[in-house]
Every structure is written in C-alpha cells, then in structure tokens.
Amino acid sequence: MAKAVWHGFDTRADMVRALADKTGTALEAAVAARGVASWAVSGGSTPKPLFAALAAAPLPWPHIQVALVDERWVPRSHPSSNEALVWSDLLRGAASGAPFQAMKTAHGDPFTAAPAVNAHYSALPLPFDMVLLGLGPDGHTASLFPAAAGLEAALDPAGVALCAPIRAVQSNVTGQETLRMTLTLTALKTARAVTLMITGPDKKAVLQRALDTDTHLPVARVVRGLDTDVQIYWAP
Numbered sequence: 001m002a003k004a005v006w007h008g009f010d011t012r013a014d015m016v017r018a019l020a021d022k023t024g025t026a027l028e029a030a031v032a033a034r035g036v037a038s039w040a041v042s043g044g045s046t047p048k049p050l051f052a053a054l055a056a057a058p059l060p061w062p063h064i065q066v067a068l069v070d071e072r073w074v075p076r077s078h079p080s081s082n083e084a085l086v087w088s089d090l091l092r093g094a095a096s097g098a099p100f101q102a103m104k105t106a107h108g109d110p111f112t113a114a115p116a117v118n119a120h121y122s123a124l125p126l127p128f129d130m131v132l133l134g135l136g137p138d139g140h141t142a143s144l145f146p147a148a149a150g151l152e153a154a155l156d157p158a159g160v161a162l163c164a165p166i167r168a169v170q171s172n173v174t175g176q177e178t179l180r181m182t183l184t185l186t187a188l189k190t191a192r193a194v195t196l197m198i199t200g201p202d203k204k205a206v207l208q209r210a211l212d213t214d215t216h217l218p219v220a221r222v223v224r225g226l227d228t229d230v231q232i233y234w235a236p
C-alpha cells in the first residue's frame with residue numbers, strides 16, 4: 001500500500017524551487033528514456049508559482065505532454081477554468097511548445113462528455129510520468145469530492161475509465177452544485193510519480209487528519225490506492 005512522504009519547507013519559495021527541480025528532472029529523464037513524457041496537473045491557486053517557475057525552465061517541452069488532473073465544467077473564458085490557468089500560467093515562454101490535453105469539451109455536461117474525454121485521455125502517453133495533485137479544505141483532491149455523485153465510480157479500484165464525471169457540492173460554497181471531470185483512481189494509480197502540493201497550516205492539518213483518522217476522505221483513499229508513494233510538498 002502506498003504511503004505519504006512529507007517534504008516540509010520553511011518558505012513557499014523554497015518549496016517551489018524544490019518541486020520545480022524534482023518535476024523538471026523527472027520529465028527530462030522520461031524524455032531521455034522514452035522520447036516522450038507526460039505530466040498531469042491540477043488547477044486551483046496553489047500551483048501558480050510552480051507553473052511560473054517551470055514555464056521558464058529549459059525543458060524539452062515539445063516532447064512533454066501536459067494534461068489536466070481535473071476540470072470544472074465551465075468554458076475556458078470562466079475565471080474558475082483550470083484549462084485557462086494552465087494556458088495563462090504554464091504554457092507560455094519556454095513551455096509554450098508543450099502539447100496540452102484539456103478536459104472540457106463542447107458537451108453540455110461532463111456525464112455526456114465522458115466517452116469523448118476518455119477517448120482523448122486514452123491516446124496520451126500513459127502511465128503519467130508525473131502527476132501534480134492539490135488538496136481542498138474538505139479533503140478533496142483532483143475533483144474527487146466527499147459524497148459527490150460519481151465519487152465511488154471514480155475511486156473504484158477495478159474501474160476502467162481514466163476520466164469520470166462528478167457532481168459535487170462544495171462545503172465552502174453552501175448548497176451550490178458544481179459539475180466537474182476528474183482523473184479516476186485507475187488513471188492515477190499507475191503514475192510513475194505523484195506529488196501533492198499544499199500550503200498553510202489548515203491544509204497540513206486536513207491532510208494529516210485524513211491520513212491518520214478521516215481515512216474515508218478522498219485524498220486518503222487516493223494515497224492508499226496508488227502504486228507509488230505520494231510525495232507531499234508543504235510550506236507554511
């Protein structure tokens with residue numbers, strides 16, 4: 001069973017430097033070994049400085065396939081679009097030559113889009129060489145929200161889908177449902193390396209609790225279900 005390995009830093013800048021270095025080295029090694037690398041990235045606010053650091057890094061970007069870990073079912077013009085974040089913060093400068101796989105399609109909802117999104121993701125160089133996960137205050141990672149419709153299918157260890165539709169109610173947005181698409185445990189499980197980037201004492205406490213006692217929370221179920229240990233990068 002995979003476990004969490006903590007890497008703590010005094011400052012966010014130190015953490016970003018270390019994680020950028022680890023990510024760049026792994027992606028470069030994958031290109032050297034197999035001619036191509038694949039990196040699945042989360043959205044949200046936490047990875048922004050990491051994206052800025054890597055966008056400027058002289059990596060073999062045209063051979064590094066970037067894809068999303070999860071997406072809100074909103075157009076790219078929406079401020080919450082993870083795809084928009086990747087375009088604005090990562091796929092620029094040196095990294096602008098990287099091929100990118102989005103999750104959002106023109107379908108009206110992620111449930112009808114799932115076959116198409118799965119077809120797109122099946123064509124990627126898999127397993128992922130690197131996956132960058134984040135964490136929400138409710139213990140969600142990717143778009144695997146506690147009690148969401150679609151959660152059990154997405155976390156089914158025997159599932160075959162790589163991407164799954166999710167209908168979630170976010171605890172910090174009272175009563176508001178969001179439609180999302182997420183990588184499944186099946187897609188995450190075989191990744192060669194998985195990093196989880198978190199900042200602040202609250203997220204550290206949520207993660208610690210999930211790993212120790214609230215083991216039903218999605219982030220804990222993902223950590224347990226992976227083939228590889230999850231490298232946790234944390235700074236205050």
Ligand SMILES: O=C1O[C@H](COP(=O)(O)O)[C@@H](O)[C@H](O)[C@H]1O
Nearest residue numbers: 042043044045046134135136142
């Ligand atoms: O909803 C989401 O939230 C998590 C955490 O986001 P953050 O803003 O607290 O860093 C993120 O990992 C995920 O990709 C996103 O869709």
